Amino acid sequence: MKDVFGLIYTNDESDVRLRDLTRSRSIAAMPIGGRYRVIDMLLSNMVHSGITNVGLITQRNYHALMDHLESGKAWDLNRKRDGLFILPPYVTRGNTGSYTGLLDAIRANLSYVRRASQRYALITDSSTVFNITYDDMLRQHLETGADITILYNVPAESELAADAERTHLKLDEEGRVVDIEVSPHLNTYPAVSMDVYIMDKALLTYLVEVSAAHYHSDFVRDVLIQQMKNLKIYGYRYDGYVKRIESVEAYRQLNMDLLDESIRTPLLYKPNPVYTKVKDEVPARYEAGAKVTNTLVADGCIIEGTVENSILFRGVRVGKGAVVKDCILMQGVEVQDGAQLSYVISDKDAFIKRDRRIVGQESYPIVIEKNAVI
Amino acid sequence: MGKKCVAMLLAGGQGSRLGVLTKNMAKPAVPFGGKYRIIDFPLSNCSNSGIDVVGVLTQYQPLELNSYIGNGMPWDLDRLTGGAYVLPPYQKGKSGTWYKGTANAIYQNLAFIEQYDPKYVLVLSGDHIYKMDYSDMIAVHEKKQADCTIAVYSVPWNEASRFGIMNTDENGNIVEFEEKPAEPKSNNASMGIYVFNWKDLRQYLIEDEANLESSNDFGKNIIPRMLSEGKHMVAYNFEGYWKDVGTIESLWEANMDLLQTPPAFNLYDSSWRIYSRNPVLPPHYIAGGAEVSGSMVTEGCMVAGKVEHSILFSGAQVEEGAVVENSVVMNGAVICKGARIRRAIVSENAVVGPDSVVGGNGRIAVVGPETKLPEYSVVKPGEQVDTEVLAKRLAKAEEEAK
Numbered sequence: 147m148k149d150v151f152g153l154i155y156t157n158d159e160s161d162v163r164l165r166d167l168t169r170s171r172s173i174a175a176m177p178i179g180g181r182y183r184v185i186d187m188l189l190s191n192m193v194h195s196g197i198t199n200v201g202l203i204t205q206r207n208y209h210a211l212m213d214h215l216e217s218g219k220a221w222d223l224n225r226k227r228d229g230l231f232i233l234p235p236y237v238t239r240g241n242t243g244s245y246t247g248l249l250d251a252i253r254a255n256l257s258y259v260r261r262a263s264q265r266y267a268l269i270t271d272s273s274t275v276f277n278i279t280y281d282d283m284l285r286q287h288l289e290t291g292a293d294i295t296i297l298y299n300v301p302a303e304s305e306l307a308a309d310a311e312r313t314h315l316k317l318d319e320e321g322r323v324v325d326i327e328v329s330p331h332l333n334t335y336p337a338v339s340m341d342v343y344i345m346d347k348a349l350l351t352y353l354v355e356v357s358a359a360h361y362h363s364d365f366v367r368d369v370l371i372q373q374m375k376n377l378k379i380y381g382y383r384y385d386g387y388v389k390r391i392e393s394v395e396a397y398r399q400l401n402m403d404l405l406d407e408s409i410r411t412p413l414l415y416k417p418n419p420v421y422t423k424v425k426d427e428v429p430a431r432y433e434a435g436a437k438v439t440n441t442l443v444a445d446g447c448i449i450e451g452t453v454e455n456s457i458l459f460r461g462v463r464v465g466k467g468a469v470v471k472d473c474i475l476m477q478g479v480e481v482q483d484g485a486q487l488s489y490v491i492s493d494k495d496a497f498i499k500r501d502r503r504i505v506g507q508e509s510y511p512i513v514i515e516k517n518a519v520i
Numbered sequence: 521m522g523k524k525c526v527a528m529l530l531a532g533g534q535g536s537r538l539g540v541l542t543k544n545m546a547k548p549a550v551p552f553g554g555k556y557r558i559i560d561f562p563l564s565n566c567s568n569s570g571i572d573v574v575g576v577l578t579q580y581q582p583l584e585l586n587s588y589i590g591n592g593m594p595w596d597l598d599r600l601t602g603g604a605y606v607l608p609p610y611q612k613g614k615s616g617t618w619y620k621g622t623a624n625a626i627y628q629n630l631a632f633i634e635q636y637d638p639k640y641v642l643v644l645s646g647d648h649i650y651k652m653d654y655s656d657m658i659a660v661h662e663k664k665q666a667d668c669t670i671a672v673y674s675v676p677w678n679e680a681s682r683f684g685i686m687n688t689d690e691n692g693n694i695v696e697f698e699e700k701p702a703e704p705k706s707n708n709a710s711m712g713i714y715v716f717n718w719k720d721l722r723q724y725l726i727e728d729e730a731n732l733e734s735s736n737d738f739g740k741n742i743i744p745r746m747l748s749e750g751k752h753m754v755a756y757n758f759e760g761y762w763k764d765v766g767t768i769e770s771l772w773e774a775n776m777d778l779l780q781t782p783p784a785f786n787l788y789d790s791s792w793r794i795y796s797r798n799p800v801l802p803p804h805y806i807a808g809g810a811e812v813s814g815s816m817v818t819e820g821c822m823v824a825g826k827v828e829h830s831i832l833f834s835g836a837q838v839e840e841g842a843v844v845e846n847s848v849v850m851n852g853a854v855i856c857k858g859a860r861i862r863r864a865i866v867s868e869n870a871v872v873g874p875d876s877v878v879g880g881n882g883r884i885a886v887v888g889p890e891t892k893l894p895e896y897s898v899v900k901p902g903e904q905v906d907t908e909v910l911a912k913r914l915a916k917a918e919e920e921a922k
Contacts (some may be wrong), residue, residue: 180803181819219593407822410802415820417801424594426795428787429554429818429831430804436813445555445804445818448788458803 147196147281147455150344151228154188154202155248155270156211163393166515167493173391174272175210177476177494179404179414180444180459183214184391186422187275189221189230194418195280197268199228201258201320203251205235214423221421233258247363252354259351262426266349271341275400276388277413277420283382286321287344292380294349294370297342298324299388306333310392313339313366315381323379326371337381339366340388387413398491398511401457401474405440427460435466451481465500473506490514523602523636525658526718527571528626529562531646532579532619537767540821540888540906541867545584546601548646550771551850551868553787554818554831556796557588559646560595563604564794564818567595569654571642573602575632577625579618582608594797607632621736627725635677638718643738645712649774649785650762651792652713657756661715667751670694671713675764683709684739686755694753697743711762714738761785768904772865772884775831775848779814799834799851809840825855833868842872847879853887856895863901873897 156174167176167409174185183200192200200223204211211232217223218230233255235244245251248269252259259267266287268280278297287295298315306312314335316325327335343365353369355491362368371378387409389400404410414420429448432438437452451468458464459476465483473487478495481487485498493516498504502520506512514520522524535547548559559576574597578585585606592604607629609618619625626633626643633641639663642654652671657825661669672686680701686708687696698704716724724742728734734741747753761784765771787794787803806812811826820835825842833851838844842855845862849855853866856874858891864879870887872878873895879885880901887899888906894914896898899905 404802405805407805410805414802415800420802421800424798426594426793426798428794429816432812432815432817432827433781434814438806438812439810440804440808441806443806443817 147284148198148492149264150195150197150266150268150280150284151199151262151347152192152197152201153252153259153267153269154185154200154272155251155269156185156202156204156208161392164391164397165394165513167326167394167397167491167513170516171207171210171217172205172272175214176391176397177399177459178275178400179410179440182414182420184272184275185214186221186420187277188270189218189223189275190418190420191278191280192268193221193223193421195278197280198223198225199231199262199264201231201233201255201262203233203245203255205251208232208234209296215352216423217219217471220423224495228263231258243361245381248365249354249357249368250363252350252406253358256351256354259347259354262347265347267343267345267347269343269345269350274340274388274390276340277385277386278384278386279418280342283342284344286380286382290321290380291378292322293377294346294379295344296370296381297384298337299340299384300336301338301388305390310390312390313341313370315339317381321380321382323370323381326366326374327365328371337383340384385411385413393511394491394511394513398474402472404442404457405455410442425460430458433466436464451483459494493518496520523573524788525571525640525642525654525715526573526575526602526633526636526638527562527566527632527642527644527654528629529559529566529574529576529644529646530622530625530712531559531576531585532582532625533645533647534580535766537646539768540886540904540909541768541771541865542581543887543906546578546582546646547766549581549584549588550765551833552649552771553794554816554833555798556794558649559588560583560794560796561649561651562644562646563589563592563595563597564792565650565652565654566644567597567795568792569652569656571654572597572599574591574604575607575629576604576646577607577619577629579625580610582606588797589860590797595795601913602636604778605632610828621740622738623725623728623734623742624736625735626721627729630725633718633722641718642713642714643712643716647766648711648762648764650711651760651785651789651794652758653792654713657713658715660756661754664754665752666715666754667717667720668743669715669745669756670755671711671758672708672755673711674707675709677704677707680704680707680709684701686710688755692755692757694747697739697747699739704918705802708757710739711758712739714743715756722771723811729780750769768884768886772848772863776829776846778816778831779829801834804832807840810838825857830861850889864899867891868896 147494156172223230314327315337316335430447433450436449444460450466451464453470456473463480467484471488474491476494482500484501486503489511494512495517531548564781591598597604763774804821807824814829817832822837824840825838830847835852836849837854839857841858848865850868852869854871858875859872861880864885866887867889871892873893876897878899882901886904
């Protein structure tokens with residue numbers, strides 16, 4: 147994979163289906179699994195594939211990402227040659243500071259693409275979580291002589307949310323993409339794109355320039371669908387765990403799935419551990435009287451109460467007599483003595499006062515915004 | 521480029537009283553407190569005190585320490601000028617020797633210190649658990665214009681005869697030093713932390729080396745000589761938690777100190793964080809049916825059994841039906857189904873087989889590193905079992921079976 151560079155596009159649009167969770171951050175910066183962010187998975191996938199040149203296209207609110215990524219040290223991407231390049235938006239004659247789509251974003255950052263010494267580009271979106279190494283996908287790309295290879299999976303019926311924006315693919319026996327439908331009314335094609343593409347850098351540059359000349363900005367609509375006949379587009383199937391973070395329910399499901407060892411281990415640490423920023427927190431502390439079951443607990447937590455079926459991020463405090471059930475509590479949340487929470491997703495540093503009761507439902511968890519005091 | 525202060529951390533000690541724990545690693549590399557090693561404390565103290573040149577003197581079983589310290593990155597000691605350096609003994613012309621004593625270890629690295637031309641040299645040992653602002657000690661040294669400042673700790677009177685005792689006058693100046701006195705006149709024990717003026721120290725070390733009768737030790741030679749010459753020696757009183765974890769019992773105790781409410785030794789101070797090299801592991805998982813209380817648990821652990829008043833280190837596992845009480849379970853150790861651990865230290869990557877019993881009410885039992893105890897094993901209180909002892913045991917059992 148020495149001849150591949152990575153390009154990650156972080157979409158910044160606040161998605162109504164994610165409610166307050168994306169109000170101040172992109173999906174890429176969303177905290178998951180107790181100590182990670184979505185971007186950790188995307189970067190670790192690339193690093194474990196041997197990619198050492200990664201461009202990260204950010205938009206308006208990229209502070210959370212910059213803060214998290216620093217120099218790329220935690221991903222081994224602080225390199226003399228190549229490494230991690232954070233590509234923030236900038237305003238020029240042709241740029242407005244936010245992008246209308248993937249093509250527009252790459253157009254604005256063509257100078258980075260041109261400078262990359264690698265021949266192939268691996269482009270990913272940033273709202274899907276999975277643990278993969280791309281070696282085999284690249285091998286298939288070269289063997290089939292494809293112009294573009296798209297990573298896809300075949301989600302279970304239950305995973306197909308009605309209102310999700312997804313790209314469905316029809317493949318022939320050889321794996322070539324012969325039809326594409328975006329958010330179809332009926333799910334005629336079971337294969338769904340994971341928004342990861344491999345293509346030659348020269349082709350990418352060409353497509354971006356031609357599209358820009360035609361005021362085109364959407365990669366799926368304006369390139370893949372338009373050029374399906376002219377380009378050899380192949381699919382590469384991934385069979386591991388995939389979760390698209392497209393709603394609060396999906397976000398919750400992803401976290402809850404991590405309580406299952408058979409999902410947690412391959413997704414987070416074996417064989418390819420997900421790297422993340424180290425915070426040097428103290429081990430978690432269970433006081434006498436703590437009752438914790440079926441829960442993922444990060445370092446720095448102090449627990450005196452009861453916690454069930456939950457995910458506790460770093461530095462969460464659960465007071466005496468407090469009961470936390472089926473919750474996701476992000477970094478620094480404090481639940482005071484006697485408070486009761488169920489089906490709650492709380493953003494960072496929220497403060498739940500003594501004896502408060504907050505009850506959501508599995509089908510509609512309550513989302514508490516960052517720094518809220520309740 | 522000049523630096524104000526260079527720290528020299530003596531990390532060559534074997535720690536032989538730690539038995540099987542230090543058979544294959546030096547004492548400063550011994551794991552502590554769930555995710556730390558002993559050396560993390562002096563290194564973090566240096567980093568938090570703004571000391572950015574730290575020479576780490578290694579000698580005994582240095583592999584683990586060398587790879588642990590690496591370039592010093594976890595302690596923010598990867599610096600353009602300075603940073604953390606591992607300094608093993610080396611060949612010089614025809615005369616390469618091991619570090620003969622603490623003073624000799626520094627003597628052999630005079631050239632290292634010379635590079636930075638510091639005003640002060642801070643000598644530390646890698647054997648203790650404590651948090652200390654060395655910059656405050658250096659400020660006192662400066663203010664009192666001392667020739668040498670020695671950190672002292674008030675130990676209980678009945679234990680004073682185990683330490684090097686500093687007798688001081690009313691101004692805090694040291695007037696006498698007694699190594700392990702039978703009848704101590706004071707309970708100010710030396711913590712093995714010294715601040716010297718570099719120019720003077722350099723001279724003392726060179727002269728001490730030339731003296732063939734010297735055992736080249738700070739406590740035995742350098743300090744007594746400075747005192748006899750009437751140098752201005754100042755005692756720096758340290759208050760706070762300080763623990764020598766030189767024995768199995770004291771190592772176990774220091775770990776248990778972390779479990780008190782509030783902890784006898786507070787790690788939860790974000791202004792004085794203790795840094796360590798973090799393994800890449802997910803948050804720990806407490807299974808349905810598990811019971812965890814009064815304990816510390818860290819990343820990568822999996823608990824399905826019962827854990828009471830114990831510390832689980834990174835990646836430790838406690839299977840269903842296993843019971844862990846008042847114990848220290850180190851990195852990657854596995855306590856299998858039905859095993860019972862009480863008042864014990866289970867070392868790195870050891871496996872306690874199903875239905876085994878380790879420890880009990882009495883002295884601390886130890887399972888050595890990488891030791892895989894088969895099912896129904898018994899390790900009695902005070903007993904230490906490592907791979908070697910286990911192999912003998914198994915051979916004996918086989919013979920008896922014949």
